[in-house]
Amino acid sequence: MKLSRTLFATLREVPSDTEVASHALMARAGFIHKLAAGIYVYGPMMWRVLRRVEGIVRDEHDRVDCQEMLMPAVQPKELWAESGRWDRYVNDGILFHFHDRRGSEVCLGPTHEEVVTDFVRSRVQSWRQLPVILYQIQTKFRDEIRPRFGLMRGREFIMKDAYSFDVSEEAMKQSYATMREVYRAVFTRCGLRFTPVQADSGAIGGCGSEEFMVDADSGEDAIAVCRVSGYAANIEKAVSIIPPPPAAPASVLMHKEATPGARSCEDLLRMFPDLPLARMLKTVIYQASWGDRQQTVAVMCRGDRQLNEVKILNHLGALKLELADEAVVRAATGAAVGFAGPIGLKDGVRLLADASVEGVQGFLCGGNETDTHWLDAWFGRDLAQPETADFGLVQAGDATVDGGGAIEITRGIEVGHIFQLGTKYSEAMQATYNDEQQKKQPIWMGCYGIGVSRIAAAAIEQNHDENGMIWPLPIAPYAVLLVHMKPGDEAQDALAQELHDALEAQGVDVLWDDRPKVSPGAKFKDADLVGVPLRIVVGRDAAQRGVEWSERARPGEKEALSAEAARDRAVELCRAAGRRA
RNA sequence: CGGGGCGUAGCUCAGCCUGGUAGAGCGCUGCGUUCGGGUCGCAGAGGCCGGAGGUUCGAAUCCUCUCGCCCCGACCA
Structure with missing residues (x-):
């Protein structure tokens, strides 16, 4: 071309x-x-x-x-009603759906399980x-x-x-x-x-x-x-094996502490520098929905760990899980955002705990009262350990569950x-x-x-440099870029045409930069940008049937070849890459 | 959906604060020049300043609404 x-x-x-x-x-x-x-x-x-x-x-x-x-x-709603997925997809908002002229609801297929099953x-x-x-x-x-x-x-x-x-x-x-x-x-x-x-x-x-x-x-x-x-x-x-909880401290009665403005573990760490993060249990308030039904869910997690919302969602079997907004947090805890804790949550709030809290004792947790936290709380003494499962996000450095090695x-x-x-x-x-x-x-x-x-x-993303794309040969838009330096030069015109035809005849697709009056620099810049993997330059040595060979993936490596050698090399590389016309 | 930002020439942007009717670079067209890493020169074409309404003698510029595009997604932990 x-x-x-x-x-x-x-x-x-x-x-x-x-x-x-x-x-x-x-x-x-x-x-x-x-x-x-x-x-x-x-x-x-x-x-x-x-x-x-x-x-x-x-x-x-x-x-x-x-x-x-x-x-x-285009797929009818009825089919999706059969599988029960219509509501979920509409709820997630990702379904393009509309009514046809007869008033039937249809969608543009985001996937085809229903249609193929039918x-x-x-x-x-x-x-x-x-x-x-x-x-x-x-x-x-x-x-x-x-x-x-x-x-x-x-x-x-x-x-x-x-x-x-x-x-x-x-x-x-x-x-x-x-x-x-x-x-x-x-x-x-x-x-x-x-x-x-x-x-x-x-x-x-x-x-x-x-x-x-x-x-x-x-x-x-x-x-x-x-x-x-x-x-x-x-x-x-x-999943991973997380660092064990810190040893339980001496048993002290649970007591409330004023923690003005301390909404995050970092704030609390400043107030209680001797308390390890792993003995601060955070409680995150979520709003879960099952389509028609909604519930507020509080999930506990060790201060040095993070929650994995997908695991919570799956455990609940919910359709959607969102962090609760301020109004919901207030309704569930009676406090401003940042002071949620497991003790004294309002009725109807489901309390869950990530496995990371297991074995943590004498911990800090939110007081369900603005600017207040509980200190030295113990599971079994001050509160029952809630329904516990793995809701955690793995972190770099965790041990793998299959033995040896750390997670990256x-x-x-x-x-x-x-x-x-x-x-x-x-x-x-x-x-x-x-x-x-x-x-x-x-x-x-x-x-x-x-x-x-x-x-x-x-x-x-994987194959580019500062000058442009670098296509892998099997999926490149063209296999060969034929850079014709000076269209109008008789020797160059003849050789470029010949090479183009010879390559095409062998099933190698060629993009032929035949643009007249485009400077060499511009041609090379465009060549780099477009990233066609194999490059043959027809230029000053055309009269002697000489060309320059290079590959986009190896900038700077240029080789003087005969036209025939360049042609053969391109054909061979395309065959090796399984690239057919 | 919530928050933030931006819509001016094909592209990247300036002009907007302090209203006076639109600019640059790249690209494009023509002529000449150059001819192996975005040559150079000359001459051009191209924009109802996203849209609608309002304020004003006058709006790209101020106000309201609307549409579009981009970024972030609640630090609660």
């Missing part, structure tokens, strides 16, 4: 609404165009990348006999038809609370979603294991460095799930990893998530099969998602 025939325009300056490298570079290079918050036009270059990613995804799925299909984006139940009757794995690559719609970072978290994005259907739990696990390998292969082929982690299942539900995290400091997710044991989990899910917290971009759904959807929606005994059984399901457009963004 001749560059002069594309709508190629680059920006020298970083657009003001970009925050992360991938967004800034895609915008500067003209790959994307924003229409609205979290909604983008994928320009021709971007689309080539996305198609490459899709190609790899298809290839790896088809290899294990998954079957591609396409489901509608499809499968309409044709599966016998155990003989299973297992089967279906997938599609399609635009998904989620009215994210806060779209950001360009393609990283959009409201409309391209996703590959796959669904497996099996006769038993064991068979489901088999499919799940197969898909895990498919995912590893996909991300590896896309040139990404990633970490599979244990994960929370969230709104999708089911029993087990793992996420595939692309290692990047700009990632939105925190993950707990251990280099020694190999443990890796999303921080929402991670790193960041990642979630590009894939795989779930064992079990029979959650099949039971709710009566997706069954007849077994050998003619008995109806629920189908065991799994679901598997890959953020196709997010892969592209993640690839840039």
Whole structure:
């Protein structure tokens, strides 16, 4: 493709609404165009990348006999009522939904468990038809609370979603294991460095799930990893062995202390410098909701630890958990925010405790009275230990539960998530099969998602420098950038044309910078920005059939080659990378 | 949803406080020049200053409302 025939325009300056490298570079290079918050036009270059990613995804799925299909984006509410998810998604506010002309409510699909389950139940009757794995690559719609970072978290994005259907739990696990390998292969082929982690299942539900995290400091997710044991989990899910509680002090009667203005552990530490943080028990007030029902929940936690709201949410089986606002805190404690404690909470407030409080005695806690805390409180003496479970957030340095090693917290971009759904959807929606005994059984399901457009963004996050993107060859928009230094020069024109044709003939896609009257510096700057991995410069040695070879990933390493040698090298590298025309 | 910030040329921004009818750089067009890391010169095109209302002789500038975009998400701990 001749560059002069594309709508190629680059920006020298970083657009003001970009925050992360991938967004800034895609915008500067003209790959994307924003229409609205979290909604983008994928320009021709971007689309080539996305198609490459899709190609790899298809290839790896088809290899294990998954079957591609396409489901509608518009979905009727009735289907979602069957699974019981309509309320949750509407509640979370992420569902795009509206009424059609007849007044029926519909939504734009944020995911397709319901539709695929409906499809499968309409044709599966016998155990003989299973297992089967279906997938599609399609635009998904989620009215994210806060779209950001360009393609990283959009409201409309391209996703590959796959669904497996099996006769038993064991068979489901088999499919799940197969898909895990498919995912590893996909991300590896896309040139990404990633970490599979244990994960929370969230709104999708089911029993087990793992996420595939692309290692990047700009990632939105925190993950707990251990280099020694190999443990890796999303921080929402991670568990650890925390430092033990401090020894109990001499038993003293519990007493109230005035603590004016001391709303945080830090404030209290200043007032009681001898009291270790681990003997201050904080009590956080939350408002939990189950859709129609609401309850105020107080959760205790050791002063040197933090709470994990996902664990609390899961324990409660609630739809939503929010920190209580000031009015709710006052209603629950009778005090200003900052003085909540376990003793004397108003009726109807459910009290929970994180496992970190276990064994802590002689502690400080809020007095449920403004500017007041209790000191030297003892469980068993002054109050009963409340319902206790693991609600804690793991911290760097914690020991892993699987033995050896300490936990480290790193960041990642979630590009894939795989779930064992079990029979959650099949039971709710009566997706069954007849077994050998003619008995109806629920189908065991799994679901598997890959953020196709997010892969592209993640690839840039991982592969860029101060001058631009550095595409991994398998997903690059073009394999070769042919930099034609001086169009109009007879020798250069002839050689560039010849090289372009020869490469294309061998199945190597070439972007040919044939722009006349663009200075060499500008051509090189644009070349770096766009990040096409292989570069062949046709310039002053064209008459001798000499070109300059370089690779975007190795700036500064330039090599003088014959046109034939450069062509052969490009062909060979593309073959090695599994890149086909 | 709550809090904060910003909407002026395709992009990055100045002008706004102290109203007098719009500027720069980049980009774009033309001519010339240059030709291996954003050449240089000359000449141009391009904006109802997000929208609506109000105040005023006069509004990009002041006031109200509205829409859009960006950032943060309660430190309670």
